[in-house]
Amino acid sequence: MTTTTKEQPRVDERVAPRGPLDRLVVRPEIGSIIGALAVFVFFSVVADKFLTAPGVATWLDDSATLGIMAVAVALLMIGGEFDLSAGVMTASTALVTAILSIEVGLNVWLALLLSLVFALGVGALNGWLVVRTGLPSFIVTLGTFLALQGLNLGITRLVTGSVQVSGMRATDGYESAGFVFASTFDIGDTPFQISIVWWLGVAAVAAWLLTRTRFGNWTFAVGGSAPSARAAGVPVARTKILLFMTTALAAWLVGSINILRFTTVQANQGIGLEFQFIIAAVIGGCLLTGGFGSAIGAAVGALIFGMARQGIVFANWNSDWFMLFLGIMLLGAVLVNNTFRRRAERVRR
Amino acid sequence: MTALIEVDGIGKNYGSVVALRDVSTVVNAGEVTCVLGDNGAGKSTLIKILAGVHQHDTGRFLVNGEEVRFASPRDALDSGIATVYQDLAVVPLMSVWRNFFLGSEPTVGRGPLRRLDHRRGRETARAALADMGIDLRDVEQPVGTLSGGERQCVAIARAVHFGAKVLILDEPTAALGVKQAGVVLRQVAQARDRGLGVVLITHNPHHAYPVGTRFLILKRGASLGSSEKADISIEELTRQMAGGAELEALEHELREVAST
Numbered sequence: 001m002t003t004t005t006k007e008q009p010r011v012d013e014r015v016a017p018r019g020p021l022d023r024l025v026v027r028p029e030i031g032s033i034i035g036a037l038a039v040f041v042f043f044s045v046v047a048d049k050f051l052t053a054p055g056v057a058t059w060l061d062d063s064a065t066l067g068i069m070a071v072a073v074a075l076l077m078i079g080g081e082f083d084l085s086a087g088v089m090t091a092s093t094a095l096v097t098a099i100l101s102i103e104v105g106l107n108v109w110l111a112l113l114l115s116l117v118f119a120l121g122v123g124a125l126n127g128w129l130v131v132r133t134g135l136p137s138f139i140v141t142l143g144t145f146l147a148l149q150g151l152n153l154g155i156t157r158l159v160t161g162s163v164q165v166s167g168m169r170a171t172d173g174y175e176s177a178g179f180v181f182a183s184t185f186d187i188g189d190t191p192f193q194i195s196i197v198w199w200l201g202v203a204a205v206a207a208w209l210l211t212r213t214r215f216g217n218w219t220f221a222v223g224g225s226a227p228s229a230r231a232a233g234v235p236v237a238r239t240k241i242l243l244f245m246t247t248a249l250a251a252w253l254v255g256s257i258n259i260l261r262f263t264t265v266q267a268n269q270g271i272g273l274e275f276q277f278i279i280a281a282v283i284g285g286c287l288l289t290g291g292f293g294s295a296i297g298a299a300v301g302a303l304i305f306g307m308a309r310q311g312i313v314f315a316n317w318n319s320d321w322f323m324l325f326l327g328i329m330l331l332g333a334v335l336v337n338n339t340f341r342r343r344a345e346r347v348r349r
Numbered sequence: 350m351t352a353l354i355e356v357d358g359i360g361k362n363y364g365s366v367v368a369l370r371d372v373s374t375v376v377n378a379g380e381v382t383c384v385l386g387d388n389g390a391g392k393s394t395l396i397k398i399l400a401g402v403h404q405h406d407t408g409r410f411l412v413n414g415e416e417v418r419f420a421s422p423r424d425a426l427d428s429g430i431a432t433v434y435q436d437l438a439v440v441p442l443m444s445v446w447r448n449f450f451l452g453s454e455p456t457v458g459r460g461p462l463r464r465l466d467h468r469r470g471r472e473t474a475r476a477a478l479a480d481m482g483i484d485l486r487d488v489e490q491p492v493g494t495l496s497g498g499e500r501q502c503v504a505i506a507r508a509v510h511f512g513a514k515v516l517i518l519d520e521p522t523a524a525l526g527v528k529q530a531g532v533v534l535r536q537v538a539q540a541r542d543r544g545l546g547v548v549l550i551t552h553n554p555h556h557a558y559p560v561g562t563r564f565l566i567l568k569r570g571a572s573l574g575s576s577e578k579a580d581i582s583i584e585e586l587t588r589q590m591a592g593g594a595e596l597e598a599l600e601h602e603l604r605e606v607a608s609t
Contacts, residue, residue: 212464214454217443221451224440231434232507233423233452291442 028285029297031336035283035329036304043311050307050314053190063306064195065090065254067299069273070280071199071206072250074298077281078210079243080223080290081130081137085122085144086247087273092148093119093255094265095156098165101172108173108260116252122148123248127241149271156267168263181253182261195257199299202250206295219243224291279326280305283333304329351414352377353515353546354399354430359408361394368394371408372572374565376515376546381537383557384550385590386567392550395567396517399548400432401425429514433504435523441493445485446474448492449507477510478503481539498529505536509545516540517548522556534560554590558583566590 043050050059069086076083093115100111126144130137156163168174181198184191210216218239221229230236259265282288283304284297308329312322354376361369369391376382386392397403398410401419409416412428419425422432439448447470455466455473475488483502485495492500501521508516518537522530537560541547551557557564564581566573566589573589581589 208464212467214456214463214465217447217451217454217465220443220447221440224442228440229451231422231432233426291440 027294028292028337029294029300030285031333032284032297032300032304035333036300036307039304039307039311043307043315047311047314047316050311053188055310055314057190057192059306059310060196060303061193061306062310063303064193064199065257066273066276066280066305067199067302068195068202068250068254069247069277070284070298070302071203071295072247073277074281074284074286074293074295075206075210075219076243076247077278077286077288078223078290078293079219079240080226081240081243082141082278083126083244083247084138084141084274085126085148086141086251086277087270087275088145088148088152089119089122089248089251089270090254090258090273091265091267091270092122092152093252094259094269095152095165095255095267097256097259098168098265099155099159102165102167102170103159105172108168108171108177110173111171112177112256115255116249119248119252119255120245123245124241126248127244130244131237131240145274149268152267163267164264165267166264168259174260177256178260181257193261195261198253198257199302202253203295203299210295215239215242220291222290276305279330282337283329285333285337287337288334301333352411353413354548355409355411355414356395356399356405357409357411359395359398359405359410361398361403361406368570369398369405369567370571372565372567373408374563374572374575376548377562378514378546379541379544380562381541381547381549381560382563382565383561384548384565384567385552385554385557385586387552387590389569390567391570392552392567393519394570396432396519396548396550399425399430399515399517401430426513429512430517431508431511431513431515432517432519433501433508433521435520439492439500439504442491444489445478445492445495445503446471446488448503449474449477449488449510451507453511473510478506481506481509481536483536496529497525498532501525501533502536505533505540509540509543513545515546515548517550519550520552521549522551522553530556552590554583554586558586 049055069090073083073086096115096118097108097111100106100114101108106114122144126137126141129135129140133140153163156165159165181194183194185194185197186192210219218229218234221232221234222236222239226236258269280301281293281298282301284294284299284301286293286298305326308325309319309322312319312325352375355374357373358371359369359373360367360371372391372395374382384392384395394403398405401422401424404418410418412430417428419428425432440451443451450470455469456463457466458464471488475485478485478488481502483499483506485499492503495503505516505518505521521533521537525533534556537547537549541560549557549561561578563575563577564586565575566586
């Protein structure tokens, strides 16, 4: 520490001038953007159909619903928690909407509203249990994951006698709800799914929330060090519960998109997706330990996922290879993130 | 002048364990009250009561002459009592200015468009730190890249900036090297000279003596007395802290071991 003079220069002589490259390297999402470019170039070269308009529409569509969830899960992970029930929640919300509108005969919009209330309730329950018990969210949400899985199957069989609910097209209000959640728009002559717009919107709002608002600041703080955040007067419990409710909200959005688009929902849908969300968030620069990450990065992580999954199909390879690719991507991302984290966290005594 | 904080015969039990028994001292504006004691002496219990983390069971706790009982750290903060803990002062992965404003972020706009004021936050943090003689390279760097002493300084500057009248420092020098400890002690002296009341918890009499006004020595949850600086020398302070007669016995024993 040196003595301070009144007229302090804006640029300190102890700071080596940082080039634009050095500035970029500390951004959490930079690894995923480079990865996305590499995957994009690779499949553009090896698969003819990849770069055509219908091809782009296909892999963007695949990335979209995954991306919506990955962004919400990234916020939660930055806040230092996991939500293993997020995958099954996408099916639960779709089932609630479907049963209420098809079996009970409610207007689709009313069914969607009730489904939203249900989702936010489950999210709040997850958060409340984690905050109240102090147990790892991994265990608590594993519990809700299993419970919801059982409820999905049990209630569906009880109401319909089978393990699926279908017939959404005949319901009251399907047209307008379908327009909002499951329509397509044309660019050139190619139809693109509206879910892509939702994905971009969710990513933009989440990125703004995370870096530009008090809530975002608190999210980083509760994930980085909850005791410090509490000592500084941050409402730790409220922040965490709201983050769990955010993933539930995203699951409701994805569930609504799915049920209105496919008009049918299987009771065992969504199982295993929770890990895809976490993988996309980690590829996007989130630390498993919390306190660091990016919403844009998670959206890009989902894009890598979609491009690779569809690219492998376009290249006429066996889709078995996708898992190998995924594993390598994940390991690479974790290694890169770890290096960046150490740069950021390096302690001097 | 009423004392900023006065504790009178304060005590705290955890179940059947008596953690603190009949401790009395005062904290005045522009003075440093040092709380000294070995591990397990009850230092943490005392400051946790002052900081609103725990509530006292016996005795009286007065702030500005009025008896209080804080329900939470937020209550203590609202009364102008800010605590800087040794380990949990800052969030390492967050930038200096975000840490500085954590919990009290400056915002612009209203309703759903209410957002952080980055520019004001950065500039205020830089100015407030420079004002305290802490010259940081870059307020956008993560706090984790700062040295231990600098981190403590950021936390102290934060408390002072947000209008603390009493600053409680929990072992601020414990994990620091000699030079870094000096930096932190200079901050303590500065806060004192600005008219804050400071409570400095430490087990190092050499850190406490130069900045302290009053020394409260705790041992096994009880007070060994509160002395003004004029009434006690550093040798006496060290002797009392270590347990006086016990230390002499130990010295004697060690001498015997060495001579055989």
